Amino acid sequence: MMVKQAALGLAMLISVALSPLNGTAASLGAEPSQPDTAGLAANWLEAAWSAYKQRFVRDGRVIDDVNRISHSEGQGYAMLIAVKAGDRVAFDEIWQWTKRELYIDSSGLAAWKWDDRSTPKVTDKNNASDGDILIAWTLGEGAEQWGARDYRDAALDIIRTVGSANTTRGREGLTLLPGRIGFSPEDHPDGQVLNLSYWVFPALERFKAFDKQTDWAAVQRTGLKLIQESRFGPLRLPSDWIAMGSGQPAPAKAFPAKFSYNAIRIPLYLTWAKLDKPDLLRPFVGLWNSELNLGPFEVDLPVGSAQQTFGGTGFKAVIASAKCALHQEKLHPSLRKVEPETYYSTTLHILSLIAVQERYPECL
Template identity: 45%
Template sequence: MTPRRSIALALAGGMAMANAAALAAPQAPREVVAMSGAGATSKPAASPRAAAMLAMAWPGYRQAFIQPEGRVVDTGNHGISHSEGQGYAMVLAVAAQDRETFARLWDWTSRELYIRPDGLAAWRWDPAQTPRVTDRNNASDGDLLIAWALGEAGLRWDVPEYTQAMHKITAALFSTVVIESRVGPVLLPGVEGFDAKSQPDGPVVNLSYWIFPAIDRLEVLSPAQDWAGLRRSGLSLLRTSRFGPLRIPPEWLAIGARQSQPAAKFERRFSYNAVRIPLYLAWSSRAPADQLRPFVTMWNAAQDIGPFIIDIDDGKASGSFDAPGYRMIFALAQCISSAKPVPYALATGKNDLYYPATLSLLSMLAISERRPLCL
């Protein structure tokens, strides 16, 4: 833990980059193929270097975190599995052209998690408990990731069953957890516990659940839904929901009143959920670059200060993101701001735990597809 102190000045220094992760590969890699194909706008030239590094990292990641039956193990969370982890791995498997692993991931996910009658996945599965599903509520970002991966897989490998499964999930999302609000359609984090009936200041949303690259692609792959409206609401909320001296978004945001506020029944901080927001902004073809500005100074690479878990109200640190995979996200934000590439040492670092290792590979995929000058 980092001592509680104001970090606004400490983080305002130089904008270099340092360590984040890709696990070494024991074999020659397949080529990585961009996810953002036909229909994405303003598509830059791909980064061959980032693609090659991601291809080299994938076999090690697969060995470390994916069980033979297709279950992704969250090694930093008591070995549980969750819909989000399955979705991230499915996205990475498509990019790595690993059809066999993708099939195993989807087989396990569809069998073990898609047990709800509404077509969404139960979010938490624990090998130490019986029954294994310990929380049947869905996690909407997990469903969004899985739908995106299925759509890309169906297109890439010409598997109609994957495409059909994508359409089923996207329809379920918009019929259950996408609701109308004063800013347009918004994504509830789950079916239960976040609407105006469940929260005194609800609805409550989590801005890191707006996975902008997924929304960009699903607008093409599953055009029956209002993805453009969902994108607009997320970008609007991000622009207007900045709090405290650092002007950053909270983990959980209440949007029931005229002005959004940090949700009353949740911790008022920027933490392990919100750390993904700059990654998704950097990865999107349609998110304005100025939306990244509040995140650029959250890591002072020159002095290796930050990034931190931050109390929204006073800007004080209550903990730190110690693994290099987290720093990769802020290095990417700094690259977009300053045009200074992410150092090679950052992308060849090592993360031992599932979550930062995943964020590192996703950052490399984002660089490969959208930010070729950053590596």
């Protein structure tokens, strides 16, 4: 009964989220009239990063405490927070570990999974394209911030390798593959499998100016088009993994047809890039009711039912960032200070606050 009530509440929230915007003030990308950043402490990021390092970083290795592994995504996220916090020592330590332990394959891409309990510790040499994208983005940011040519050269090498090894020309346009192996039409009965949360839109914005060998604007357009088309079930949300074999996106058969821990990142990346695509954010903004503290939920897409809640404040912060972008809704006071939780929730919380502070300071 509790699950049914939660599902009903979620459906009601989503119906509100899908209602048309009223007036130009709520338009995505509207310029703030009088930005006010007083909602965050002046040193909030330094404090959050210090606590993050203490809990999740060991000698340059970032530890996913729930899955008990390290991965390229986590290394990239931590490097991104470090460069935003201006911590070059930690940034370089994380990069050196990443380069030494993950960039071990002749492909020039990072092995996605590293497990301290295994021998060898790299248990899967396939790459995760979002991990490489995050690492390359942060190296470019570090090169710009600290004038480091070696960071710039490394960033460009990774960007160009992702462009050649992880993109393919599909029906929708230039498409980003989740990894270099295992996602082609020949690998799955329902066709090519993609992950829409791997389109890190703020990184792609930077890549367009950084590298001319790959048409990153086309990659970005394809991602936005696929998000628009991947609206499944009564709540019109994307699944974590989609397949393209039918000609139109559909939940991939090899994975649960759920909106879950992958797809939750999509609204964050849309918000951070400040793309003028308000319709893409509407399905997400009803996932958390801040007044009732209801949600956000994982969603069984075929029936539109709420399942378990995402565990942690960071997932609420993602939805709050989308509400800010879409409706200029100020962040709830409970989200304005980062208290370390699990690796993933804490990471998303910090990144959501950075995104809002950079793009929509009027929401703070």
